[in-house]
Amino acid sequence: MKHWRIDDVRWDQFDPAKLDPSIIALVKSAAMVERNGTDYGTYLKRVFHDDPAFKDAADLWSVEEIQHGDALGRWAMLADPSWDYQAAFQRYKDGYELPLLTADSSVRGSRTGELIARCIVESGTSSYYSALADATEEPVLKQVCKLIAADEFRHFKLFYDHMKRYLAREQLFFLQRLRIAASRIGESEDDELAFAFHCANTQPGAPYDHQASLADYMTTVLPMCRFHHIERGMGMVFKAVGLPPRGRLADMSAKLAWTLLQRRGRKFAAERTPLAQAA
Numbered sequence: 001m002k003h004w005r006i007d008d009v010r011w012d013q014f015d016p017a018k019l020d021p022s023i024i025a026l027v028k029s030a031a032m033v034e035r036n037g038t039d040y041g042t043y044l045k046r047v048f049h050d051d052p053a054f055k056d057a058a059d060l061w062s063v064e065e066i067q068h069g070d071a072l073g074r075w076a077m078l079a080d081p082s083w084d085y086q087a088a089f090q091r092y093k094d095g096y097e098l099p100l101l102t103a104d105s106s107v108r109g110s111r112t113g114e115l116i117a118r119c120i121v122e123s124g125t126s127s128y129y130s131a132l133a134d135a136t137e138e139p140v141l142k143q144v145c146k147l148i149a150a151d152e153f154r155h156f157k158l159f160y161d162h163m164k165r166y167l168a169r170e171q172l173f174f175l176q177r178l179r180i181a182a183s184r185i186g187e188s189e190d191d192e193l194a195f196a197f198h199c200a201n202t203q204p205g206a207p208y209d210h211q212a213s214l215a216d217y218m219t220t221v222l223p224m225c226r227f228h229h230i231e232r233g234m235g236m237v238f239k240a241v242g243l244p245p246r247g248r249l250a251d252m253s254a255k256l257a258w259t260l261l262q263r264r265g266r267k268f269a270a271e272r273t274p275l276a277q278a279a
């Protein structure tokens, strides 16, 4: 059972006076990626084909991710009535295919590795929606983001619990776990997010430039992040790779990640193509 339904949201409290164009752009693009949960669910069920308990959990997970997309899409159409969620998502689907769509086994080399990668994604999404909920003053979006963030924290726990089960069988070394986590974090600069930002925020037919769209996305999302969002996300990453989520090493890593993110933000800002030009 899902933990909430779209109709539970107090849509009647929508306040157009509290909108922020940057946040609308981020919500539109997040709706694309979330709605793509169907394909990822199909892949997960193929990878874990002989594990009925996990397949059932993956089914519910996928339904929840799709609901995230639909709730964000509905809010974005309230905020910008000229925007068409379904049309934008179709454009995203037509132009982007998950690289793992045809794989029969995990692209991470093992089931434990797959579940570590899923933990990393859920660390990122839980931090992302917590940051969006803190950043927006629009009451409906705040509610939606809090509901989604709670799901993402539960998703982390779901994948973490299954990961521990598989780790006992597959026994991945710490460095293997660390390498999988680092490579999944690095993939945040691949097409999945940049192309979603492009499809959600430019007119149909606008040419796609990966680097420009990534710069547009990063320079929109990074100012919204606060240190405590990164700190919490880093604690979850630590937990996923088998390190203590709190303590000196976690603190130092969160500070380092924060510094690197700031530096990355400045680099992207220097090469940014304004949305108005890209559209």
Ligand SMILES: [Fe+2]
Binding pocket: 034, 064, 065, 068, 125, 148, 152
């Ligand atoms: Fe989600």
Ligand SMILES: [Fe+2]
Binding pocket: 065, 122, 125, 151, 152, 155
């Ligand atoms: Fe999730």
